[in-house]
Amino acid sequence: MDEIQDIQGNHTELITLYVPPDKNIKDAYDQLKDEYRQANNIKTKNTRKNVQSALDVLMGKLKHFKKPPENGMIMMAGEVPTRGDKTDMMSLIIEPPEKINSYRYHCDSNFLVEPLRELVEKNKKIGLLVLDRREATVGLLIGNNIEALRHHTSGVPGKTKAGGQSQARFERLRDIAASEFYKRVGESANEIFENEEDLVGVLVGGPSPTKEEFLKKDLLHHEIDVLGKYDVSYTDEYGLRELVDVASETLEKIETMEERRAAKEFLKKLVEDENMVTYGENQVRKAIRMGAVEKLVISEDLRKYRVNINCSECGYSKDVTLKGEGPKEIKSRYENCPECNGQLDIEVEDVVTELAEMTDNMGGEVVFVSTDFEEGQQLYNAFGGAAAILRFSPS
DSSP, rough: HHHHOOOOOOOEEEEEEEOOOOHHHHHHHHHHHHHHGGGGSSSSSHHHHHHHHHHHHHHHHTOOOSSOOOOOOEEEEEEOOOOOTTEEEEEEEESSOOOSSOEEEEEEESSSOHHHHHHHTOOOOEEEEEOOOOOEEEEEETTTTTEEEEEEEEOOOOOOOOOHHHHHHHHHHHHHHHHHHHHHHHHHHHHTEEEEEEEEEEEOOTTTTHHHOOOOOOOOOOSSSEEEEEESSSHHHHHHHHHHHHTHHHHHHHHHHHHHHHHHHHHHHHHHHHHEEEEHHHHHHHHHHHTTTEEEEEEOOEEEEEEEEEETTTTOEEEEEESSSSSHHHHHHHOOOTTTTTEEEEEEEEHHHHHHOOOOHHOOOEEEOOOHHHHHHHHHHHHHHHEEEEOOOOO
């Protein structure tokens, strides 16, 4: 996404199209035809030509679809500067991890990436649980959306004014009923949270000491992380919203917590058994190709590009990794073949994107780590920004 966002067109001639899953393809095609007609009013000849060329590309791609994919699609096309005053037509189709909600046409000097970024971040889920002795509500926070999934009532009797043995017996019955209720809530929460992919952890809310009583019983599955417990006044659907509000600081820190956990896990395993980890771009790439990588831990600050150089005239070929330059500068460096002086074909791919896609294709997990904390800086400075926790030792 960062790479796409950094692309700068010469003028307002880069087109982005967000197509929701329920959008009629013919309607989208007709709307692009209308944009094509309106582009005739663009005064600058070259800009008019480039905008209409991009629209032609998008209309051509739309013809291959009877209907949008399950989550919709994001289509991008436009003339992108390459060397000197030269441009190449760039086109992309992206299927997002979450559903696109609305149709959107955007023509500017940059591709529109922010809605895609929101959809990617939305993919992470936080479990929500609010309870007291009367009721409990289980839900999910997905992006900025709160979903209430289940509501339970307890049947625990209220307090009584009876005294003596009657009072003590009544309190015991209340405690037994509360314990049964907590057990039922725990089973319900586990059923929901254990089946949710990308669940980061759970926030628990309620009055004191109810939430503490519930958590002390260890009724949530041991693989579910409790991210924090908070006092809330309500335990219905409104209580879920209240929980998200009071836990705002924790929610801001969650991404860093995940990153820190992954970096610490790598460093710990490095000390325990160095054969079950690897680091450095080349070693990590080799381990991924072998299917040995369980978790790729890679620095967001890694700015390297994998360059594939080919000459169709003499067969010259070379793969190199470069840093400190962007794709545009790299392509301008490698114009002519060193063997025959012919035109070179250059493919440039961001190393972070390359390694992440390779890992994902091999069934591994990918964690991007910033340098905003000590372990992230250590990963970048001491281990070249790329490390992996292994399923098995390649040796």
